[in-house]
Amino acid sequence: MIRHSSSKKDSMFYFGVDYYPEHWPEERWPDDARLMAEAGFNVVRLAEFAWSKVEPREGGYEFSWLDKAIDILGQQGMKIVLGTLTASPPPWLMSAHPDTFRVRADGVRVTFGNRREYCLNNPVYHDYTRRIVTQMAKHYGDHPTVIGWQIDNEFGDRCYCPVCARAFQNWLHRRYGSLDTLNQKWGTVFWSHTYTDWSEIPLPLTTGGSPNPGLALDFFRFSADSYVAYQQMQMDILREKCPKHFITHNFMGFMYDGLNYHALAEPLDFVSWDNYPLMMNADAARMAIAHDTMRGLKRSGFWVMEEQSGPHGWENVGPTPRPGELRLWVYQAISHGAEGIVFFRWRTSRFGTEQYWHGILDHDGIPRRRYQEVKRIGEELKRIRNMIAGSRCRAEVAMLLSYDDRFAFQIQSNNSRFSYSDHFQLYYEALHRLNVPVDIVSPRGDLSDYKLVIAPTLHITSEEIVSNLQRYVEQGGVLVITFRSGVKDEANAVVNLPLPGLLADLSGIEVVEYDSLLADGRNGLEFVIPRLSTMVRKTSCEVWCDIIEPKGAEVVARYTEDYYAGRAAVTQNNYGLGETIYVGTIGDVAFYHALMRWLLEKAGVEPLLATSRAVEVTAKERDGRALLFLLNHASQDEEVELEKRYRDLLTDKAVEGETTIPGKGVLILTQE
Amino acid sequence: MIRHSSSKKDSMFYFGVDYYPEHWPEERWPDDARLMAEAGFNVVRLAEFAWSKVEPREGGYEFSWLDKAIDILGQQGMKIVLGTLTASPPPWLMSAHPDTFRVRADGVRVTFGNRREYCLNNPVYHDYTRRIVTQMAKHYGDHPTVIGWQIDNEFGDRCYCPVCARAFQNWLHRRYGSLDTLNQKWGTVFWSHTYTDWSEIPLPLTTGGSPNPGLALDFFRFSADSYVAYQQMQMDILREKCPKHFITHNFMGFMYDGLNYHALAEPLDFVSWDNYPLMMNADAARMAIAHDTMRGLKRSGFWVMEEQSGPHGWENVGPTPRPGELRLWVYQAISHGAEGIVFFRWRTSRFGTEQYWHGILDHDGIPRRRYQEVKRIGEELKRIRNMIAGSRCRAEVAMLLSYDDRFAFQIQSNNSRFSYSDHFQLYYEALHRLNVPVDIVSPRGDLSDYKLVIAPTLHITSEEIVSNLQRYVEQGGVLVITFRSGVKDEANAVVNLPLPGLLADLSGIEVVEYDSLLADGRNGLEFVIPRLSTMVRKTSCEVWCDIIEPKGAEVVARYTEDYYAGRAAVTQNNYGLGETIYVGTIGDVAFYHALMRWLLEKAGVEPLLATSRAVEVTAKERDGRALLFLLNHASQDEEVELEKRYRDLLTDKAVEGETTIPGKGVLILTQE
Amino acid sequence: MIRHSSSKKDSMFYFGVDYYPEHWPEERWPDDARLMAEAGFNVVRLAEFAWSKVEPREGGYEFSWLDKAIDILGQQGMKIVLGTLTASPPPWLMSAHPDTFRVRADGVRVTFGNRREYCLNNPVYHDYTRRIVTQMAKHYGDHPTVIGWQIDNEFGDRCYCPVCARAFQNWLHRRYGSLDTLNQKWGTVFWSHTYTDWSEIPLPLTTGGSPNPGLALDFFRFSADSYVAYQQMQMDILREKCPKHFITHNFMGFMYDGLNYHALAEPLDFVSWDNYPLMMNADAARMAIAHDTMRGLKRSGFWVMEEQSGPHGWENVGPTPRPGELRLWVYQAISHGAEGIVFFRWRTSRFGTEQYWHGILDHDGIPRRRYQEVKRIGEELKRIRNMIAGSRCRAEVAMLLSYDDRFAFQIQSNNSRFSYSDHFQLYYEALHRLNVPVDIVSPRGDLSDYKLVIAPTLHITSEEIVSNLQRYVEQGGVLVITFRSGVKDEANAVVNLPLPGLLADLSGIEVVEYDSLLADGRNGLEFVIPRLSTMVRKTSCEVWCDIIEPKGAEVVARYTEDYYAGRAAVTQNNYGLGETIYVGTIGDVAFYHALMRWLLEKAGVEPLLATSRAVEVTAKERDGRALLFLLNHASQDEEVELEKRYRDLLTDKAVEGETTIPGKGVLILTQE
Structure with a gap:
């Protein structure tokens, strides 16, 4: 269950847009503000890329244009979220300090022409950062219309410059204390990599070939830590000068794995993220996992700071959202925990790299189909806002996401x-297909409220993580782990233990061999537990096969082919009051569907509702009362069978029994 | 209709070969010259890569070998075209001036080992260029055997070096006058790219990521202009010292799109180009479009300065021309406007990067099949030369080709x-399939002689271009434009108007949405105009769908699927005395075939002759009398039905009714 | 026939493992040594990557740990092969001398992080090499347990640094004497590449584009020579200080073509190589050709210095050897000439880049299935060792392998x-499919003992090579050459002769044209010689078609399609007492099968035994008595028909008639 973190978020539901007044003539601003108000917006994000407008020359600050834009928007009832400007240093800065350009993994320094081209450890860039953030914070700290800040924009990209090399060496010094320890942990004795001076330690540049895994993992951690530190440097200024404002950063969903999002989220008031469904093929589950991942970072509600409102694209134009999709995606976001929705962007830019990243309005500024759809959402939200405000997501199943494992x-x-x-x-x-809500949390987090915990390839383990899992299972939890779990220690060395290493006790097995399957290699799987074999008798597996010797565990499924036919592939082990299921391979959809139904029964978790594949069902809870969201991701109508009698918040009509959800349609049900 | 530009071309039909005497012992030269004469040659191109033979040491010039080669060739009746040598600077030059090496788009400076490795804006290289061209011009300005010059060789490749960066900044200064104007036109406010000093403006290196579209387009224009200037620098010397000689450059056909060929062609006496049919899979239409593009650059006849004569290839050997193909391709070239044919190359080089770029003779110098075929052409040309000399191509259909659009x-x-x-x-x-001659001309050119003008994706528009088109349609012309037309202004910013922007009046529509189709996405098309729907009722479209709202135009075809089923895809609009057809998507072959037949009927254009697909028909006109070329690109015989009675120039026989053209065969018909 | 070179190899059959005691705690060493002894091992390779353990600080040498490891292993009966340490320079060395890092073909200098990152021509690295090799040689020259040395490890990778550029220029100076000669041989007149100073000569960097073929070939030869010289520098030290020890280097089989393996093998006592069957998909013929290539380098028995013992892989884990495969591969190696088998590696490393390159033991050090299989081999070898010791391979067919041609x-x-x-x-x-033993030798070697010699694409020819072949055929040999033979002279220029150049006399043909087939281009082939056309009437060919005019030769097969249908594709020419077959194209499997049967009949070569495809048959000879190895590469049982009565050495049972070989099983038969 996700608990609501205390934060500077108020109970207001924010609905708005990312706006770049600096791209358009001032005469247009009042019209834009009016159209926003008519769309039902109450919040606007401004200025995250406006450094050169605010400081056109070094030390010469110009806030008047921004003050004016904020005034015009404020008069139409908008609240303002400001960017800290650091995402796009102006040409005068980068030209004067070419060492501040980031260096890529291939050792090549980037040049001017895009955004975020800076080295985030560069001391000169740090100075400029502190100066501009301080100016912004001082100017807007008490502004009545401003409510919060977004730090920089979409942090990412590792830097491999000499400044980072020295910073990395210092970071290692702090982490390991001595070179002897580092050499031993990384196993630098391999290929004579033993370092005799901290300055000898290289970055894992591609010019260095396939690196020592310990060095590479630590460098990825160091990069992630550098972003946390850079963010903190900005936060310290804002906390001091704008104590009433919230601070957030816009994350990039589930797929992005270059930073440690748990650590980055920790100091923020809440998480925001940038939701582009058409970059996920508008796949319901892929959007859902992204929302759930973002909610799990702080185990709390979040904002969508950039919500797709038109075709996306840089050199190429993406497909256009179909009628109803903008609305569908907004309700999906809300159902998964969004407490603010900010569309990206107001009007499509006529110039710049993102010329084809479309906004609600087209290049010509004329409101058309997409604006009308947004306006409809605005009207609906105005109506139901109070009925959903303060609602929270609630899940009995957790999945454990580890950024250390992603790096590895x-x-x-x-x-x-x-x-x-x-x-x-x-x-x-x-789980999504069965309409079972899921929390996605850190393996270090408290698991006591979950009935079922799934930890795919929990690769890097520590005593801390293992104790957390043991505690959970001992007290009656059902835990699933998979192949390649327990393989590595925290220095990315393989454990000096039979696999699954520190997880052996919990799982009651020994992995005596494994077979990595090339190309289209497959093996067969057969369930031996009656409940499962009635669902799926034989199926196939691929990619990886652990050959398992049970040491107390019971066999759930076994292989049917090759020299390990008959050997265990999936096992179940009682441990304390709970049990651990170990899945030694990758099955197909039918396999996971059956396995999941069995696990849910075992754990006593009830799906929300059985529906056709196109209809996603999610739930929120408010004052002890459930809100059921039915989201039809198909273009055609879909039928659902409601066993109880509900009221649909959107239409304010009663529904029960066989109910039709129109294509791309949404129902928000409360039991009457 | 292409008009003949006044030039230093004489009425002679030139037929010859590119020859590298410096690759072979002097004792062989007389044999080569004799074999050339026996093949019917009257022109030889020499020396475009011979700098190190002419200036083996800085300032030490040696012309005697070249004089001797020219003498030997002249004695066999050859005229000489000379290269200006600058295409391959010698090692002594490049070693002494490493800054003259070109820098690639990834920021890496090239090294010695190929050709044209120089930066074309480098002042040191300019000095060397002026010096060597002056020496050549002085030495051969009055030579009785020399008739003209080829500047450098196959201009291309952009340079991204610091010298070019400064030259680009100066070019921008001249173009925009002030940084304010530049910043406004490019929209540098986007992502804080506002420049405060000309020196801050970067090149669009790949290390800079996806660039500002305005900056990138201007850099491509600057590069193209730099080539024009570099060519002019050489031309000025030649014009002064060799006033009787023609000057040309060898272009690279239709597919090459790195330079502005209209601007590069302008100062030349005529255009030459390098025709390698096997690099175009010997596809009749692909060869034809290349010839027509080259003819359109100056709206005049052209030379083929390098005509494929054997397998091409650097590391790999291409396929060998089939028997009859060399002859077929020569007549195709002539039928499309070639007034000189120069084979590349005489004898296959035994060494160097182009060791496998075969000539008429093999490495061993023995005349075999290909030589015999060339000789046959020579004999034929001698016979028909007078009958084709001075003939001109004549087209009623024009297509508008824009290098600005290609860059964009x-x-x-x-x-x-x-x-x-x-x-x-x-x-x-x-059009080619229907045997309709086409001129390919600039959108800025005079269109008054054409009945039908087709302007695919006329992307970047200006008042000048739009006025030109309006004038054409007002006066009764039929104009076709397509999706993505009128989208951009000259700074590569999207226009601040409903699409198709400045073309809205002409087309009588508004593009209210567009849908960019990913991967194998398709929609359906259905014609609603009876003349068209009887030809093709339903067909499919792909890649891009403009959703069109007619504002006066009539619907020609509409979509059949997705949320915009029934909306207009193709429209027709009356304007002045003429009409504009707007095609909002990409159809299939059947679609274009039907559309074109309808358009030709509408415009009153008659195809030359109906034939099977393999037979290309083209026409030239001489003294008001038509020459019909029938070119059979298939290996097997093909039948054509001739409704009139003709004489075939090649056989001097009468032909009429059902006529057989042998595989790879050619007829050149005049009406009796 | 391969003759046994005199060497420092003793008649002992060595069976052992590559071991890295430095990766594990000393307390484990005695257990490892005991387990090795129990597996039947008698040799261990040590220390090839242990430089930083032996010289942890510049000039501070520490041998005690290695002495101790050798003692412990020696006490269990192991002999020791030592690496010379130079394959992995320590960080302190590379950090202090950044110029010693190798430069890649793209001009980028590599950075620290892998192994063999050094420039092999760097004088500073030479100094360090001499110092560390001298120290090792002095310390272990008289050690009773040490028997030999492996120089460095898996030589490869060309360096393109400025030091190499100068060394290359000097190498060229020595090779050509004058720039005039070099310019003439390379044909630098092409594209004005004529060099006027040795310092102008570039390396063939990829930044230079497609290079002059002569320059590129010479650079590849220079690189290969540099490795020979670097190896010799180490050998000179070892020869002086360790006169009783053998010296070898571990080669990389057939597929590796970056060095001249004939030259590299020449000074060594014997060749070793690293055999990873799963990197060859465990394909019997691909493993066999690798063994035969390695045996042919010195025409002598060899060691497998690294024999796969588990899944291989760096970032990814390869498949695991199936039960029986380790044993099968060991006997295959022995049957092809291996006189030592050393498994790689003892225990899977827990850290470093090769974390997933598995050894006999897993990361946890527990002996499992693979150890048991190795142990079984050890037991068998102990039993049959005396029966196979001193046996030699014997072939009547030779294939000519040219590293010059591979470079070209x-x-x-x-x-x-x-x-x-x-x-x-x-x-x-x-040949392999027919169970015919093959020697793979240099085209310069003595061919007098062979009945059939096959020289595919003998591209670069010299008088020396051609005389060698002429001598062979004159005396009654049967020689096969193919298309692209005789095309180049030693400077990589095309010969100034009709093709096949210097081989024209031998083959009695002229290649009057060739057709390089693109993409999926094919022609048909039809045999015209009755013996062949009864086996295969029609078949197809691809990639390349020489069009052949017989000049005395008889037509064996001709093309069936395209304009050269009916022209000769394969010919046979009598020459002296022998004959030359010329194959002008690439056929399919059926073509080669038929051709080979015909050739073997012609040459009087008898296959060893007819078997199903899965069963490989090889032979060795010992004291005039044949040993027949039957190797079943399939997983299932296979039947063979034995016409004579044999004894199987492994089971010591008599076998005859229909005999079953179990899946992955082996028989070693001697006639009773």
Whole structure:
């Protein structure tokens, strides 16, 4: 269950848009503000890329244009979220300090022409950052219309410059204390990599070839930490100068795995993220997992700071959202925990790299179909706002997401067909298809409220993580772990133990061999537990096969082919009051569907509602009362069978029994 | 209709070969010259890569070998075209001036080992250029055997070095006058790219990421202009010292889109180009569009300065021309406007990067099949030369080719499946298949002689271009424009108008939405105009769908699927005495075939002759009398039905009624 | 026939493992040594990557740990092969001398992080090399347990640094004497590449574009020579200080073509190589050709210095060897000439880049299935060791392998679908499928003992090579050459002769044209010689078609399609007492099968035994008595028909008539 963190968020439901007044003549601003108000907006994000407008020359600050824009918007009832400007340093800065340009993994320094081209550890850039953020904070700290800040924009990209090399060496010094410890943990004795001076430690540049896994993992951690530190540097200024404002940062959903989002989220008041459904093929589960991941970072509601409102694209134009989709996606976001929705962007830019990243309005500024749809949402939200405000998501199933593991698999994917994210999604999708709410949380988090916990490829383990899991299972939890769990210690070395390493006790097995399947290699799987074999008798598996010797566990499924035919592939082990299921391979959709139904029964978790595949069902809870969201992702109508009598908040009509949801349509039901 | 520009071309039909005497012992030269004469040659291109033979050491010039080669060739009746040598600077030059090496788009400076490795804006290289061209011009300005010059060789490749960066900044200064104007036109306010000093403006290096479209387009224009200037620098010397000689440059056909060929062609006496049919899969239409493009640059006859004579290839050997193909391709070239044919190359080089770029003779110098075929052409040409000399191409249909648009789509292809060149060819091929002659001209050119003008994706528009089109349609012309027309202003910003922008009046429509189709996305099309729907009732479209709201125009075809089923896809609008057809999507071959037949009927254009697909028919006109070329691109015989009685120039026989053209065969018919 | 070179190899059969005691705690070493002894091992390779353990600080040497490891292993009966340490320079060395890092072909200098990152021509690295090798040699020269040395590890990778550029220029100076000669041989007149100073000569960096073929070939030769020289520098030290020890280097089989393995092998006592069957898909013929190539380098028995013992892989884990495969591969190696088998590696490393390159033991050090299989081999070898010791391979068929040709085809593959290695393998596989032993030798070697010699694409020819072949055929040999033979002289220029150049006399043909087939281009082939046309009447060919005019030769097969239908594709020419077969194209499997049967009959070569495809049969000879190895590469049982009565050494049972070989099973038969 996600608990609501105390924060500077108020109970207001924010609905608005990202706006770039600096792109358009001032005469247009009042019209834009009026159209926004008519769309039902109450919040606008401004200025995250406006550094050169605010400081056109070094030390010369110009706030008047922004003050004016804020005034015009404020008069139409908008509240303002401001960017801290650091996402796009002006040419005068970068030209004067070419060392501040980021260096890529191939050792090449980037040049001017895009955004976020800076090295985030560069001391000169730090100075400029502190100066501009301080100016902004001082100017807007007491502004009545401003309610909060977004730090920079979509943090990402590792820098491999000499400044970072020195910073990395210092970071390692702090982490390991001595070179002897570092050499021992990383196993630098391999290939004579033993370092005799901190300055000898290289970055894992691609010019260095396939790196030592310990070095590479630590560098990825160091990069992630550098972003946390850079964010904190900005937050410290804002906290001091704008104590009443909230601070957030816009994250990038589930798929992005370059930073440690748990650590980055920690100091923020709440998480925001940028939701572009058409970059996920508008796939319901892929959008859902992103929302749930974002909600799980702080176990709390979040904002969508950029919600797709038109075709996206840089050099190429993406497909256009179909009628009804903008609305559908907004309600999906809300149902998964969004407490603010900010569309990206108001009007499509006529110039710049993002010329084809469309907003609600087209280049010509004329409101057309997409504006009308947004306006409809605005009207609906005005009506139901009070009925959904303060509602919270509630899940009995958790999945454990580890950024350390993501980094480790970036370095060594173990099998070229293996993807941590894809594998994680297989489990998520099986639950999503059954309409079972899921929390996505850190393996270090409190698991006591969950009935079922799934930890796919829990690769890097520590005593801390293992104790957390043991505690959970001992007290009656049902835990699922999979192949490649327990393989690595925290220095990315393989444990000096039979696999699954520190998880052996919990799982009651020993992995005596494994077979990494190339190309289209497959094996067969057969369930031996009656409840499962009645659902699916035989199925196939791929990518990886752990050959398991039960050491107390019971066999759930076994292989049917090759020299390990008959050996265990999936096992179940009683541990304390709970049990651990170990899944040694990757199955197909039918396999996960059956497995999940069995696990839910075992754990006593009830799906929300049985529906056709196109209809997603999610739930929120408010004052002890459930809100059921029925989201039809298909273009055609879909039928659902409601066993109880409900009222639909959107139409304010009663519904029960066989009910039709129109294509791309939404019902928000409360039991009458 | 292409008019003949006044030039230093004489009425002679030139037929010859590119020859590298410096590759072979002097004792062989007389044999080569004799074999050339026996093949019917009267022109030889020499020396475009011979700088290190002419100036083996800085300032030490050696012309004697070249004089001797020219003498030997002259004695066999050859005229000489000389290269200006600058295409391959010698090692002594490049070693002494490493800054003259070109820098690639990824920021890496090239090194010695190929050709044209120089930066074309480098002042040191300019000095060397002036010096060597002056020496050549002085030495050969009055030579009785020399008739003209080829500047450098196959201009291309942009340079991204610091010298070019400064030259680009100066070019921008001249173009925009002030930084304010530049910042406003490019929209540098986007992502804080506002420049405060000209020196801050970067090149669009790949290290800078996806660039500002305005900056990128201007850099491509600057590069194109730099080539024009570099060519002019050489021309000025030659004009002064060799006033009787013609000057040309060898272009690279239709597909090459890195330079502005209209601007590059302008100062030349005539255009030459390098025709390698096997690099175009010997596809009749692809070869034809290349010839027509080259003819259109100056609206005049052209030379083929390099005509394929054997397998081409660098590391790999291409396929060998089939028997009859060399002859077929020569007559195709002539029928499309070639007034000189120079084979590349005489004898296959035994060494160097182009070791496998075969000539008429093999490495061993023995005349074999290909030589015999060339000789046959020579004999024929001798016979028919007078009958084709002075003949001109004549077309009633024009297609508008814009290098600005090609640059723009290089920067932003709008859809990863969209290619300007492929889309352009779809229209051309439909006309070619119907045996309708086409001129390919600039959108700025005079269109008054054409009955039908087709302007695919006329992306970047200006008042000048739009007025030109309006004038044409007002006076009764039929104009076709397509999706993505009128989208951009000259700074590569999207227009601040409903689409198709400045073309809205002409087309009588508004594009209210567009849908960029990913991967294998398709929609259906259905014609609503009876003349068309009887030809093709339903067909499909792909890549891009404009959703059109007619504002006076009539609907020609509409979509059949998705949420915009029933909306207009193709429209027709009366304007003045003429009409504009707007095509909002990409159809299939059947679509274009039907559309083109309808358009030709509408415009009153008659195809030359109906034939099977393999037989291309083209026409030239001489003294008011038509020459009909029938070119059979198939290996097997093809039948044609001739409604009139003709004489075939090649056989001097009468032909009429059902007539057989042998595989790879050619008829050149005049009405008796 | 391969003759046994005199060497420091003793008659002992060595069976052992590569071991890295430095990766594990000393307390574990005695257990490891005991387990090795129990597995039947008698040799261990140590220390090739242990430089930083032996010289942890510049000039501070620490041998005690290695002495101790050797003692412990020696006490269990192991002999020791030592690496010379130079394969992995320590961080302190590379950090202090950044110029010693290798430069890649793209001009980018590599950075620290892997192994063999050094420039092998760097004088500073030479100094360090001499110092560390001298220290090792002095310390272990008289050690009773040490028997030999492995120089460095898996030589490879060309360096393109400025030091190499100067070394290359000097190498060229020595090779050509004068720039005039070099310019003339390379044909630098092409594109004005004429050099006027040695310092102008560039390296063939990729930044220089497609290079002059002569320059590129010489650079590849120079790189290969540099490795020979670097190896010799180490050997000179070892020869002086350790006169009783053998010296070897571990090569990389057939597929590796970056060095001249004939030259590299020459000074060594014997060749070793690293055999990873699963990197060859465990394909019997691909493993066999690798063994035969390695045996042919010195025409002598060899060691497998690294024999796969588990899944291989860096970032990804390869498949695991199936039960029986480790044993099968060991006997295959022995049957092809291996006189030592050393498994890689003892225990899977817990850290470092090769974390997933598995050894006999898993990361946890527990002996499991793979250890048991190795142990079984050890037991068998102990039993049969005396019966196989001193046995030698004997072949009547030779294939000629030229590293010069491999380099040339790396530079110009002639056809993008052509691969020298694949083409070579087509012939080898046809022989392998018929169970005919093959020697793979240099075209310069003595061929007098062979009945059939096959020289695929003998591209670069010299008088020396051609005389060698003429001598062979004159005396009654049967020689096969193929298309693209005789095309180049030693400077990689095309010969100034009709093709096949210097081989024209031998083959009695002239190649009057060739057709390089693109993409999926094919022609048909039809045999005209009755013996062949009864086996295969019609078949197809691809990639390349020489069009042959017989000049005395008889037609064996002709083309059936295209304009050269009916022209000769394969010919046979009597020459002296022998004959030459010329194959002008690439056929399919059926073609080579038929051709090979015909050739074997012609040459009087008898296959060893007819078997199903899965069963490989090889032979060795010992004291005039044949040992027949029957190797079943399939997983299921296979039947063979034995016409004589044999004894199986492994089971010591008599076998005759229909005999079953179990899946992955092996028989070693001697006639009773």
